[in-house]
Amino acid sequence: MGISSEVLGAAIIVLGAGVCFSIGWFTGKRGRKIASTPPTPPWSAGEHLAMILHHIRTPLTGMMWAVKEVWESAPEGSEEKAKLLRIYDENIRILSAVEELLSSSRASAGRVNYDFEVTDTNKIEQLILRGLSEMSSSAHEKNISLHIETKPLDTKLLKTDLEKIMTVAQTLFENAVMYTNPGGNITVLLKEDGSYFIFEIADSGIGIPEKDRLRIFTEFFRAENAQKKVPSSYGVGLFLAKTFVDAHGGTITFAPNHENGGNGTVFTVKLPLLQK
Amino acid sequence: MEGKKILIIEDDRFLGDLLASHLKKSGFDVDLAPEAKTGLEKIRESLPSLLILDLLLPDISGFEVLETLKNEKIVPGLPVMILSNLGQKAEIERAMSLGASDFLIKAHFDLDGITSKVKQTLEPAH
Numbered sequence: 001m002g003i004s005s006e007v008l009g010a011a012i013i014v015l016g017a018g019v020c021f022s023i024g025w026f027t028g029k030r031g032r033k034i035a036s037t038p039p040t041p042p043w044s045a046g047e048h049l050a051m052i053l054h055h056i057r058t059p060l061t062g063m064m065w066a067v068k069e070v071w072e073s074a075p076e077g078s079e080e081k082a083k084l085l086r087i088y089d090e091n092i093r094i095l096s097a098v099e100e101l102l103s104s105s106r107a108s109a110g111r112v113n114y115d116f117e118v119t120d121t122n123k124i125e126q127l128i129l130r131g132l133s134e135m136s137s138s139a140h141e142k143n144i145s146l147h148i149e150t151k152p153l154d155t156k157l158l159k160t161d162l163e164k165i166m167t168v169a170q171t172l173f174e175n176a177v178m179y180t181n182p183g184g185n186i187t188v189l190l191k192e193d194g195s196y197f198i199f200e201i202a203d204s205g206i207g208i209p210e211k212d213r214l215r216i217f218t219e220f221f222r223a224e225n226a227q228k229k230v231p232s233s234y235g236v237g238l239f240l241a242k243t244f245v246d247a248h249g250g251t252i253t254f255a256p257n258h259e260n261g262g263n264g265t266v267f268t269v270k271l272p273l274l275q276k
Numbered sequence: 277m278e279g280k281k282i283l284i285i286e287d288d289r290f291l292g293d294l295l296a297s298h299l300k301k302s303g304f305d306v307d308l309a310p311e312a313k314t315g316l317e318k319i320r321e322s323l324p325s326l327l328i329l330d331l332l333l334p335d336i337s338g339f340e341v342l343e344t345l346k347n348e349k350i351v352p353g354l355p356v357m358i359l360s361n362l363g364q365k366a367e368i369e370r371a372m373s374l375g376a377s378d379f380l381i382k383a384h385f386d387l388d389g390i391t392s393k394v395k396q397t398l399e400p401a402h
Contacts, residue, residue: 057361061382062290113365
């Protein structure tokens with residue numbers, strides 16, 4: 001199959017829509033879809049944003065499908081093929097950002113669906129360790145030392161939405177890697193104290209300035225030093241983490257990490273154990 | 277798969293055309309309806325082997341399409357694959373309880389992945 005300039009052109013136009021999206025475009029031409037969508041108007045700002053983001057995903061998905069198809073048929077080793085791969089990767093990046101913002105807007109509208117189940121501390125520990133293992137390459141790439149400590153856990157039950165808790169662990173770990181300089185270190189501790197399952201992630205990163213600490217879990221808020229270090233983030237990860245942990249009746253807190261004379265942060269998540 | 281007829285109810289022309297074209301290349305006979313009511317008319321005229329159904333549609337929702345098909349006893353005989361960018365647990369459960377046979381989130385699949393799912397549905401493992 002030859003490369004279809006028509007499909008590629010359409011895909012690039014859709015990329016434009018995804019990157020430089022206009023709310024007017026979606027509430028106008030695309031807004032007609034909204035009629036059959038819960039919840040019923042009037043919507044809160046969060047619900048409205050969730051709907052807009054939902055609609056942005058459709059053209060982005062179409063572009064992803066089209067670009068992959070055209071990429072597959074492009075000549076091996078060609079400049080064209082390399083550019084198409086880049087477009088595909090960028091599209092995935094935009095789609096991931098949209099997914100993240102969609103989760104955040106759902107959370108701010110109070111529309112998160114939870115799937116709670118009774119599980120035990122060993123299972124959650126195994127899942128977190130497996131998740132960390134899968135993500136550890138990002139730390140190794142920055143030459144960050146990763147230490148994982150697990151205190152022997154008595155098997156206790158807790159009620160969790162495992163997917164949400166894994167998202168919390170992933171967010172805290174990714175942040176630790178993102179804001180720790182090459183050569184730094186990250187320590188993960190998993191334990192329980194009879195009342196709570198606890199996991200801590202301590203880094204030797206840039207820390208959270210005192211003036212920003214009260215707002216660190218606020219949606220879209222980013223500490224000044226974090227903005228300088230990573231300009232392209234959105235400030236929703238910690239907001240979502242707190243939303244999810246709160247829904248479990250748990251707590252998420254942070255404190256400066258001065259270990260080894262460093263200036264990092266330690267985040268602590270506590271999830272309540274079911275009492276007999 | 278030769279001759280198996282698939283109806284796609286998808287109002288996004290770009291997505292619908294891409295999927296239809298890909299499935300045709302895999303040997304399926306594909307028809308596309310840009311809205312629910314047209315899709316229901318096509319199903320009543322000639323029953324396809326599989327319906328691929330979006331949920332957010334301009335006239336009536338995909339959930340209502342499923343309800344109609346269930347009331348008319350066309351479902352569960354007709355397998356219905358939901359293809360939507362909705363995908364919260366409640367939405368998946370609602371669609372499955374109304375008789376959908378599968379639920380695919382658009383952004384999580386590429387065209388080859390959807391085609392594989394279609395083949396699995398139409399030719400289950402022996």
